[in-house]
Structures are given as C-alpha cells and as structure tokens.
Amino acid sequence: MTGFQRAIATLGGLAAAAALIIAILDPGGADMMLATGGLVLAAVGMRHHFGLNSGLNFGLMPQARIDLLASLGGMALLLSILDGDMPAASWALLVACWLFGWLAVEKAMAARHLSKALASVVSLAVPVFFGAWIIFVWEMMTIGLQIPTVLLPPPSMIAVRFAASTSILWADFQQTVIKAALSGYILGCGSAFIAAILIDRVPFLQRGLLPVGNFVSALPIIGIAPIMVMWFGFDWQSKAAVVVVMTFFPMLVNTLAGLQATQTMERDLLRTYASSYFQLLVKLRLPTAAPFIFNALKINSTLALIGAIVAEFFGTPIVGLGFRISTEVGRMNLDMAWAEIVVAALAGSLSYGLLSLLERQVTFWHPSNRRKSS
Amino acid sequence: MTGMVNRIAPIAVVVAAIMIIWYGFTVHLNAPWQIERYEKAGTEWQMSDLVRDTMAQGRPILPAPHQIVTEIWNTTVKKKITSKRSLIYHGSITLSSTLLGFAMGTILGIGLAVSIVENRAMDKSLMPWIITSQTIPILAIAPMIIVVLNAVGLSGLVPKALISTYLSFFPVVVGMVKGLRSPDPMLMDLMRTYKASRLQTFWKLRLPASVPFLFASMKVAIAISLVGAIVGELPTGAVAGLGARLLAGSYYGQTIQIWSALISAACMAALLVGVVGLISHFALRRMGLRT
Numbered sequence: 001m002t003g004f005q006r007a008i009a010t011l012g013g014l015a016a017a018a019a020l021i022i023a024i025l026d027p028g029g030a031d032m033m034l035a036t037g038g039l040v041l042a043a044v045g046m047r048h049h050f051g052l053n054s055g056l057n058f059g060l061m062p063q064a065r066i067d068l069l070a071s072l073g074g075m076a077l078l079l080s081i082l083d084g085d086m087p088a089a090s091w092a093l094l095v096a097c098w099l100f101g102w103l104a105v106e107k108a109m110a111a112r113h114l115s116k117a118l119a120s121v122v123s124l125a126v127p128v129f130f131g132a133w134i135i136f137v138w139e140m141m142t143i144g145l146q147i148p149t150v151l152l153p154p155p156s157m158i159a160v161r162f163a164a165s166t167s168i169l170w171a172d173f174q175q176t177v178i179k180a181a182l183s184g185y186i187l188g189c190g191s192a193f194i195a196a197i198l199i200d201r202v203p204f205l206q207r208g209l210l211p212v213g214n215f216v217s218a219l220p221i222i223g224i225a226p227i228m229v230m231w232f233g234f235d236w237q238s239k240a241a242v243v244v245v246m247t248f249f250p251m252l253v254n255t256l257a258g259l260q261a262t263q264t265m266e267r268d269l270l271r272t273y274a275s276s277y278f279q280l281l282v283k284l285r286l287p288t289a290a291p292f293i294f295n296a297l298k299i300n301s302t303l304a305l306i307g308a309i310v311a312e313f314f315g316t317p318i319v320g321l322g323f324r325i326s327t328e329v330g331r332m333n334l335d336m337a338w339a340e341i342v343v344a345a346l347a348g349s350l351s352y353g354l355l356s357l358l359e360r361q362v363t364f365w366h367p368s369n370r371r372k373s374s
Numbered sequence: 375m376t377g378m379v380n381r382i383a384p385i386a387v388v389v390a391a392i393m394i395i396w397y398g399f400t401v402h403l404n405a406p407w408q409i410e411r412y413e414k415a416g417t418e419w420q421m422s423d424l425v426r427d428t429m430a431q432g433r434p435i436l437p438a439p440h441q442i443v444t445e446i447w448n449t450t451v452k453k454k455i456t457s458k459r460s461l462i463y464h465g466s467i468t469l470s471s472t473l474l475g476f477a478m479g480t481i482l483g484i485g486l487a488v489s490i491v492e493n494r495a496m497d498k499s500l501m502p503w504i505i506t507s508q509t510i511p512i513l514a515i516a517p518m519i520i521v522v523l524n525a526v527g528l529s530g531l532v533p534k535a536l537i538s539t540y541l542s543f544f545p546v547v548v549g550m551v552k553g554l555r556s557p558d559p560m561l562m563d564l565m566r567t568y569k570a571s572r573l574q575t576f577w578k579l580r581l582p583a584s585v586p587f588l589f590a591s592m593k594v595a596i597a598i599s600l601v602g603a604i605v606g607e608l609p610t611g612a613v614a615g616l617g618a619r620l621l622a623g624s625y626y627g628q629t630i631q632i633w634s635a636l637i638s639a640a641c642m643a644a645l646l647v648g649v650v651g652l653i654s655h656f657a658l659r660r661m662g663l664r665t
Contacts, residue, residue, distance in 0.1 A: 306513045
C-alpha cells in the first residue's frame with residue numbers, strides 16, 4: 001500500500017465514521033441502516049491501522065476487492081433510502097463510498113502480475129465504473145437536493161421517458177441521423193476523397209488548395225446553415241448540404257496529406273516493379289493514407305451530427321433531434337430533451353466506435369495497432 | 375524570393391478561381407428573379423444589364439463578394455462602435471466569450487492532462503469518457519445549457535463561454551497528454567540517474583517538452599471556441615453577437631447581412647489562429663526550438 005492509497009483509505013474511513021456519528025446523534029428515518037453502513041465502511045477504511053487485512057487474503061487483488069465491495073454496498077444502501085429528504089449522514093456516506101471506489105481503482109491499477117484476461121477486464125471495468133459513478137452522483141444530487149426537474153432531471157426520469165417515447169425518438173433519429181447526417185456525410189466524404197485523388201495528380205493545385213483547405217477547415221462553417229436552409233428548403237436536404245460542406249474540407253486536407261505520406265524508397269520499389277499509376281495508388285499510397293483518412297472520417301462523424309442538428313435551429317419540419325430539443329426545452333420538458341441528447345450521444349459514440357473497429361481491421365499493420373496485440 | 379513566389383502563386387490562383395466561380399454563381403443564381411422583374415416591367419434587357427443588376431440586388435440568393443465587402447465596410451468603419459448595427463460591437467461580444475471560454479478550456483485541459491499523466495487510475499477512468507464527451511454533439515445541447523443556466527441566474531457571457539470551454543478543452547487534453555509523454559525513455563532515465571524527484575522531472579523535462587504540443591492544440595482550440603461562442607448566441611433570442619446577426623439575418627431574409635457576419639467570423643477565426651501561431655513562434659524560439 002502506497003502512502004497515497006493509505007491517505008485515501010484513512011479519509012474514507014473518517015468519512016464513514018462521521019456518517020456513523022451523525023446517524024446516531026441525529027436520528028432520522030433510516031438512521032439504523034446508515035449507522036450500520038458507516039460502521040462497516042469505517043472498519044474497512046481503518047483496517048490497515050489494525051492489521052485486519054492479514055487474515056483476509058482472498059488471493060487475487062484481495063485489497064481492491066474489499067474496497068470495491070464496500071463502495072458498491074454503500075451505493076446500494078444509499079439508493080435504497082434515496083428520497084427527497086436525505087439525512088445528513090447519507091452525504092458523509094456518499095463521500096466515503098466515492099473514496100473507497102477510488103481506492104479500489106488505485107489498487108487495481110497498481111496490481112502487478114495480473115493474467116492477461118483479468119488485465120483486460122480491469123481496463124474495461126474501470127471506465128464503466130467511473131461512468132456509473134457519475135450517473136449515481138447525478139441521481140443522488142438531483143433527488144437528494146430536490147433540484148427542480150425543469151433544471152436538471154434525474155437519470156431515472158430520463159430513462160423512463162426514453163422508454164416511453166421510443167417511437168418519437170426513432171422518427172427523430174431517422175430524420176436527423178439517417179436522412180440528413182448520413183447522406184451528407186457520405187456525399188461530403190466521398191466527393192472530398194475523389195477530389196483529393198484528382199488534385200493529387202496536379203502538384204500546382206495541391207500547393208494552392210492545401211493551405212486554403214486548412215484555412216477553411218478552421219472556419220466556423222456551421223454559420224452557412226441559415227443560407228443552406230434558404231437555398232434548399234426546410235427538409236433534410238438543406239441539413240445534408242450543411243453536412244456536405246462541413247465534412248468536405250477535413251476529408252480533403254487529410255486525404256491529401258495521407259497521399260503524400262509515402263516515402264521515396266517505397267515508391268521507387270514499386271516503380272522498379274513497373275507498376276502503373278493505379279497499381280501504385282491502390283497497393284501503396286491508399287493503404288499508407290488509410291490512417292489519415294480514418295482520422296478525417298472520425299472527426300467528420302461528430303461534425304456531421306453537429307451540422308445536422310444545429311441546422312435544424314434555422315427552420316425544420318416538425319421532426320428531428322434539433323427541432324425536438326429546442327421545442328421541448330421551450331415547453332420545460334427537460335426529460336424529453338435529455339432523452340434526445342442520449343439518442344444523439346449514442347449515435348455519435350456508436351459511429352465513432354464502429355469507425356475505430358473498421359480502422360483496426362483495415363490498418364492492422366500500423367504501429368499503433370501492432371503494439372497492443374504483442 | 376522564388377520560394378515565396380512558388381508558395382504564394384498557387385494559393386493566389388486558387389483564391390482567384392474561387393472568386394471567379396463565385397461571381398459566375400451570383401449571376402446564375404440571381405438571374406431568374408431578375409428576369410422575372412424585367413418581364414413584369416416590360417423592359418428590354420441585354421446580357422450586360424443582367425450581369426450588372428444581379429450583382430446589385432437588395433436580397434440576392436447569393437450576394438457578390440463586393441456587396442459583402444461594402445456591407446462589412448458600412449457596418450464597421452462607418453458605424454459608431456456603440457451602435458447596435460455595428461459589426462465591431464457584435465464581434466467584440468463574440469470575441470469576449472470566445473476568449474473567456476478558450477482560457478477556461480485551456481486551463482481545464484492542462485489540469486486534466488497533468489492528472490492523467492501523473493495518475494494511472496485517472497488515466498484509465500477519465501480518458502475514455504473525455505473521448506466520449508466529444509462524440510456528444512454539445513452544440514446541439516447549447517440552447518438547453520443557455521436556458522438552464524439562465525434559470526439559475528447565470529446569463530450573458532458565462533453560459534456561452536462554458537460551451538466554448540467544453541469544446542476547447544478536448545484538443546488541449548489530447549495534445550498535452552501526448553506532449554507530457556513525449557520525452558523518450560533515454561531522457562527519463564537520465565533524470566533518474568540525477569535522482570530527480572517526480573516533481574523535478576515534471577518541471578524540468580515533461581513540461582518543457584510538452585510546450586510545442588500545447589501550442590499546436592491551442593490553435594485548434596481557439597478556432598473551435600469561436601464556433602462554440604457563435605452557436606451559443608443563437609438561442610439567446612438574437613440579442614447580440616455574430617451568431618445573433620446570423621439568426622436575425624435568416625429571420626428577415628437579409629442574405630447580405632448573413633454573409634457579412636459569416637465572413638467577419640471567418641476573418642476573426644483566421645486572426646485568432648494567426649495570433650496563437652505568432653505567440654507560439656516566439657515562445658518556441660525563446661525556448662531554443664526551431665520552428
């Protein structure tokens with residue numbers, strides 16, 4: 001145990017002890033449960049002072065496991081008594097749970113000689129645990145502190161609303177993500193890719209367009225949304241047009257940079273094989289450019305969603321993520337707005353994840369992918 | 375000298391080509407409305423009349439570049455800065471929230487990057503969520519953030535700056551983490567042979583090594599904070615700022631106003647990126663790095 005871990009453990013134990021004392025001194029509805037929780041957690045936190053851990057060795061990561069169980073148990077206890085009138089002791093217990101969760105992660109990270117399977121489980125479980133904690137604290141804060149739901153609805157309420165209105169969400173998803181964002185994304189990235197290959201044949205154009213393209217991709221292109229709505233009407237075509245313009249330049253610049261990334265030696269080798277322009281392109285230059293192209297595709301997947309949603313603020317039919325968010329906020333239905341945000345976040349994360357998977361398949365030879373498997 | 379010409383000539387040609395295409399589209403897109411007017415008035419018209427008149431419409435579908443330049447000139451130099459129609463007034467409002475958001479984003483980004491590099495638990499639990507945070511289209515949530523913060527009592531500069539912060543901290547985190555980890559093992563070993571403490575290694579090796587990375591990501595960050603500030607101005611009901619000019623222009627069909635706001639935003643973005651680039655150039659040169 002390092003000094004840092006010991007400090008966290010002691011702080012956690014003290015917080016739990018505080019919960020115990022407050023629960024005894026100030027009896028409320030759930031003081032017995034809180035007192036028990038405080039007692040158990042205080043014992044867990046202070047155990048290194050009494051040498052308790054010597055007899056409780058479970059084998060793999062015994063320390064981290066006890067702390068994790070203490071943290072999860074405390075969370076379950078807090079959830080079971082969660083209502084609008086939380087006794088003060090429960091907040092002390094929340095702090096204790098958080099510190100024990102942190103301690104468990106610290107110990108799991110510091111643990112050596114983990115088997116390969118266990119190590120990958122840990123590296124997956126840690127971020128999931130962290131995310132769960134954020135949602136947990138959000139739920140505790142909004143309900144426990146009685147924050148009005150027109151400001152910030154608790155996650156449980158958003159989940160209920162999400163489950164109850166899947167048909168509306170699906171229609172909005174189709175309108176914004178599939179029709180506007182996806183079609184614009186394919187058109188924008190595809191045309192930029194073809195343009196890059198054509199421009200690549202003319203060095204003069206290349207030297208002229210790279211700086212201009214770099215400049216344009218730093219501009220607030222989202223501002224053309226009102227113009228596109230004027231030109232192409234209220235429906236998804238205008239949003240797709242915004243997405244085309246937004247995604248074009250990052251893709252163009254990255255593809256051009258990728259096509260230049262080959263080395264003279266490699267090109268010379270293929271030339272000694274008497275390869276034609278297309279063979280050179282397909283067998284050497286495009287594979288070398290793949291990491292750059294995937295980088296642009298990933299950037300663009302987020303940009304496409306942003307473009308499609310923001311363009312809906314400037315005029316839209318009565319369906320779509322951006323339309324729904326702005327009208328439901330206006331009607332103070334924040335839970336519905338958050339459900340739409342969940343849809344947008346899921347769409348964004350899923351497309352990013354799919355692209356990362358595809359990238360790993362296509363560029364399996366790249367050093368950044370090779371190192372992980374060895 | 376020939377190097378300069380070689381570099382600038384292609385850019386000049388590309389920009390000139392864009393201008394010519396733009397003028398061509400101005401005539402082409404605005405012509406149907408103009409021809410309709412001629413026919414209603416019963417006047418005879420030549421091609422030269424058409425070209426002249428399509429470039430002088432009040433609410434064209436696509437304004438000609440010189441119309442936009444005239445509009446920008448009229449609303450910056452010829453108007454008082456305090457006037458509600460002055461682009462400088464609107465631009466300064468957007469600029470202030472951009473800079474505030476950029477400053478907060480950079481500080482937050484550096485802080486997160488340091489904690490990620492120094493603590494493995496932070497690295498494992500934070501890094502995936504920082505990446506996920508950017509796949510959430512925050513600009514879509516911007517109106518809600520503005521409305522909610524307004525209800526809490528925060529209005530004006532801070533909510534817009536918070537959106538810029540959310541957008542700009544990400545490139546800084548990614549760049550700084552890369553930069554703080556950039557010293558190669560040889561140098562780290564050298565520090566170890568000097569028996570340098572963790573803090574000393576950080577101040578004397580990791581931090582100086584990360585500065586070029588920091589400046590590179592700050593260029594991205596400032597451009598993206600401007601986008602955040604502009605979008606943050608949309609839901610406030612078109613009160614002030616370049617975003618408000620965009621929205622007001624789209625409500626009233628004032629295309630020239632939209633384009634002039636758009637072009638000034640583009641100039642501001644170029645200027646901000648240029649300033650950061652200049653600072654980075656001098657800072658890196660003082661540190662003894664060739665740029």
